[in-house]
Amino acid sequence: TGHFPDWLNGSDRHNQVRNVIELLYFLSSLGLVVVAILALRFAKSQADQSRRQNEIALEQSALSTRTAQAAVYMRLVERIASSEMVFGGQLRTLIVQQHAASGGSLPLAEFASQRIEALDDATHGSFIGFLIFLEDIGLLARRRYLSMDDVFHLLEGPLKEFNDAFLFHLEKMRAASYQQRMCDNAIWLLKEIVGYTPQETLPK
Numbered sequence: 001t002g003h004f005p006d007w008l009n010g011s012d013r014h015n016q017v018r019n020v021i022e023l024l025y026f027l028s029s030l031g032l033v034v035v036a037i038l039a040l041r042f043a044k045s046q047a048d049q050s051r052r053q054n055e056i057a058l059e060q061s062a063l064s065t066r067t068a069q070a071a072v073y074m075r076l077v078e079r080i081a082s083s084e085m086v087f088g089g090q091l092r093t094l095i096v097q098q099h100a101a102s103g104g105s106l107p108l109a110e111f112a113s114q115r116i117e118a119l120d121d122a123t124h125g126s127f128i129g130f131l132i133f134l135e136d137i138g139l140l141a142r143r144r145y146l147s148m149d150d151v152f153h154l155l156e157g158p159l160k161e162f163n164d165a166f167l168f169h170l171e172k173m174r175a176a177s178y179q180q181r182m183c184d185n186a187i188w189l190l191k192e193i194v195g196y197t198p199q200e201t202l203p204k
Helices: 012-078 081-101 108-117 120-141 148-159 163-176 185-196
Strands: none
Touching: 012 148, 081 108, 081 120, 108 163, 120 148, 120 185, 148 185, 163 185
16 A cells, blocks of 8 residues: 555545535635625625615706796796786786676677687787787696796696687687687696696695
């Protein structure tokens, strides 16, 4: 057997070498598991951090959007209090009174259209300013730059009970015009408001 002890000779030597190899393989595998666990923990940490950053970015984006919308709504409130809208309200009240005084032989919508057509140039110019306002709001709502809920809450009051009369007159104007899309957005808006039900209730 030479200079090797008995346990290194023959099968004993082979078993010892195999045991050492298996131990090294086990330690190597264990090291890979530890590395994998650490890598997974690091990846999870990075994912959590990235998710949080995305949440913060979304919150900031939503805040910026709400701020921009609030600025637009404040401008709308200013426009609703403008001379054009005040004129629209005054005209509505006057025509309703005149319609009642006439005995109501004609439907309100038809009577209102006749009275609007009879306005003098200066007064009719104010009415056109009112229509332009409705056209602008209709375009913004139609393209979803404005929420229909907000438009409804802002305009339901000014248009209530006179919506059909305005709609009748606008469709009559469009039918007589060579511009087939004349007042298209204002007409769309008036039709939408008639049967619209807010999707979200205002907070109490």
